[in-house]
Amino acid sequence: xxxxxxxxxxEISKSLQMRQIKVREVVEACFDRIDQTEPKINALLCMxxxxxxxxxxxxxxxxxxxxxxxxxxxxxxxxxxxxxxFPTTCGSKILENFQPCYEATLVEKLKNAGAVILxxxxxxxxxxxxxxxxxxxxxxxxxxxxxxxxxxSSGGSxxxxxxxxxxxxxxxxxxxxxxxxxxxxxITGLKPTYGRVSRFGLVAFGSSLDQAGxxxxxxxxxxxxxNVISGHDPKDSTSASRPVPDFLAALEKRQDLKGxxxxxxxxxxxxxxxxxxxxSCRNAVDAARDAGAVIVDVEMPHARFGxxxxxIIAMAEASSNLARYDGVKYGVRDKSSADLQxxxxxxxxxxxxxxxxxxxxxxxxxxxxxxxxxxxxKAAQIRRLIQQDYLRVFESCDxxxxxxxxxxxxxxxEIIDDPLQMYLTDIFTTSLNLAGMPxxxxxxxxxxxxxxxxxxxxxxxxxxxxxTLQAGQVMENALPGVGTPTGLG
Amino acid sequence: MKIxxxxxxxxxxxxxxxxxxxxxxxxAFQFSDIIGYMDKMNSLDTSGVExxxxxxxxxxxxxxxKAKKDYRRKDLLSSAPDHxxxxxxxxKIL
Numbered sequence: 001x002x003x004x005x006x007x008x009x010x011e012i013s014k015s016l017q018m019r020q021i022k023v024r025e026v027v028e029a030c031f032d033r034i035d036q037t038e039p040k041i042n043a044l045l046c047m048x049x050x051x052x053x054x055x056x057x058x059x060x061x062x063x064x065x066x067x068x069x070x071x072x073x074x075x076x077x078x079x080x081x082x083x084x085x086f087p088t089t090c091g092s093k094i095l096e097n098f099q100p101c102y103e104a105t106l107v108e109k110l111k112n113a114g115a116v117i118l119x120x121x122x123x124x125x126x127x128x129x130x131x132x133x134x135x136x137x138x139x140x141x142x143x144x145x146x147x148x149x150x151x152x153s154s155g156g157s158x159x160x161x162x163x164x165x166x167x168x169x170x171x172x173x174x175x176x177x178x179x180x181x182x183x184x185x186x187i188t189g190l191k192p193t194y195g196r197v198s199r200f201g202l203v204a205f206g207s208s209l210d211q212a213g214x215x216x217x218x219x220x221x222x223x224x225x226x227n228v229i230s231g232h233d234p235k236d237s238t239s240a241s242r243p244v245p246d247f248l249a250a251l252e253k254r255q256d257l258k259g260x261x262x263x264x265x266x267x268x269x270x271x272x273x274x275x276x277x278x279x280s281c282r283n284a285v286d287a288a289r290d291a292g293a294v295i296v297d298v299e300m301p302h303a304r305f306g307x308x309x310x311x312i313i314a315m316a317e318a319s320s321n322l323a324r325y326d327g328v329k330y331g332v333r334d335k336s337s338a339d340l341q342x343x344x345x346x347x348x349x350x351x352x353x354x355x356x357x358x359x360x361x362x363x364x365x366x367x368x369x370x371x372x373x374x375x376x377x378k379a380a381q382i383r384r385l386i387q388q389d390y391l392r393v394f395e396s397c398d399x400x401x402x403x404x405x406x407x408x409x410x411x412x413x414e415i416i417d418d419p420l421q422m423y424l425t426d427i428f429t430t431s432l433n434l435a436g437m438p439x440x441x442x443x444x445x446x447x448x449x450x451x452x453x454x455x456x457x458x459x460x461x462x463x464x465x466x467x468t469l470q471a472g473q474v475m476e477n478a479l480p481g482v483g484t485p486t487g488l489g
Numbered sequence: 490m491k492i493x494x495x496x497x498x499x500x501x502x503x504x505x506x507x508x509x510x511x512x513x514x515x516x517a518f519q520f521s522d523i524i525g526y527m528d529k530m531n532s533l534d535t536s537g538v539e540x541x542x543x544x545x546x547x548x549x550x551x552x553x554x555k556a557k558k559d560y561r562r563k564d565l566l567s568s569a570p571d572h573x574x575x576x577x578x579x580x581k582i583l
Binding site for chain 2 (some may be wrong): 098099100101103176194195207208234238239240302304305307308309311312319323326327328329330331332333336338339340341342343344345346348349352354357358360361362364365366368373375377378379380381382383384385387419420423434435436
């Protein structure tokens with residue numbers, strides 16, 4: 001079979017099930033592609049070619065299993081998920097060589113569905129960042145332009161999928177970390193509803209915000225991954241005991257957007273968008289209208305407080321979650337210290353990166369005596385108002401459509417020295433996590449000025465991922481798409 | 490809001506971090522910038538608004554109080570920087 005790596009996950013999975021191609025061939029094609037592209041994009045922190053190939057040989061011997069929807073399909077996962085077969089570093093020196101003795105539920109589900117996990121993707125340290133420049137190990141690069149960031153924090157995942165190293169990756173999204181890199185790299189990325197996917201074995205950053213989801217080259221591929229990873233898990237008490245629809249089957253039920261009302265929050269379409277972003281996003285709205293959708297303006301009056309409220313809550317939760325890195329239970333320890341307190345301080349100061357220290361400290365500050373009400377409680381009140389904005393908006397429309405980022409991928413090094421500016425690039429993505437709603441990025445085209453991908457977000461009420469997938473697929477079919485990345489030669 | 494170097498040092502101590510002098514200086518500057526931005530929240534009257542701490546619909550999930558053995562001690566200990574057959578080992582506490 002020719003051109004293996006440019007197939008969609010669904011296509012390759014069908015060919016594997018029908019024995020038109022061997023697992024070994026597909027796995028080899030991916031590793032060949034990794035050999036070719038990895039020196040350029042640095043998307044992976046670890047991989048295991050040998051064991052993947054021997055697993056592929058075994059699978060070819062035993063033959064396809066129709067009950068396993070990902071049988072023989074090579075994928076990668078962000079290095080934030082605990083895995084028994086790979087180290088789990090979270091992009092941090094403090095977890096260098098950490099080898100978990102248990103596996104994330106999501107990883108178990110992917111493996112049980114027959115997926116071959118090739119390796120783990122680079123990320124901003126503890127998922128804190130919007131460019132993957134905060135990884136303690138390497139700088140990932142955007143396959144569309146190697147001078148640009150792939151976005152973050154799931155930047156390695158987005159770059160891998162866009163470059164054809166694998167057929168899907170799973171990332172995490174605390175304030176946009178799936179949707180923003182998906183937009184920057186021209187792929188699809190879905191942040192499911194808070195509670196839809198188990199987070200057991202996912203290294204925690206902001207526990208009331210974190211959610212894992214698929215990053216793929218097509219909308220249907222995301223639907224298939226959602227079928228595999230969704231559902232209640234007794235090991236995660238925040239996971240929802242709701243029935244999981246067949247997302248792939250849902251796609252068959254809608255060929256157009258007739259009768260669907262799509263809301264455009266005026267606050268998101270007014271200012272701060274680069275001209276090419278605005279143009280591309282408007283094209284997406286036109287495509288939705290042409291497909292039958294009714295476009296309505298909606299108001300999200302508290303949107304402008306979203307970044308402030310989000311960062312306070314995320315940093316507060318991070319400061320609490322990251323207290324566990326104390327040099328005692330896992331990871332590295334500073335061996336020079338004479339007593340316990342000194343060991344805590346030296347270990348944490350030496351092995352945590354600057355952005356992580358910054359967030360731990362601001363989080364500690366906003367939770368400290370005298371500031372709790374002014375910052376943390378205030379942010380949680382604004383969070384309520386933002387959630388109510390969404391609930392009110394969904395009384396007058398079925399889906400919300402918004403830009404993902406103010407402009408396409410920025411240059412490596414361009415913003416990294418100004419943390420506040422970096423936080424502000426998350427302006428369109430964070431409110432979704434505060435409200436717990438699902439949202440998906442789809443690529444709409446290449447920007448007229450930079451030639452870089454531009455994405456648009458489709459946001460649905462809680463547990464209505466099927467709606468975003470349906471609308472996303474109709475729009476994907478109507479839009480020109482982005483093609484294959486131009487930065488890989 | 491201006492964050493002083495003394496405050497940065499106090500927060501570092503609470504967070505069990507040890508910062509070099511130039512980093513204290515840098516963080517004081519950056520935190521003033523960042524917290525200053527957060528202060529825009531004050532322009533909104535939120536009196537009477539119930540805080541939202543989690544979007545989860547689950548409340549106090551209960552399960553049967555039954556002992557089970559998911560992990561082996563040996564495996565859990567093997568992740569630790571220092572341990573013997575039974576315990577995690579740390580530098581002196583007192």
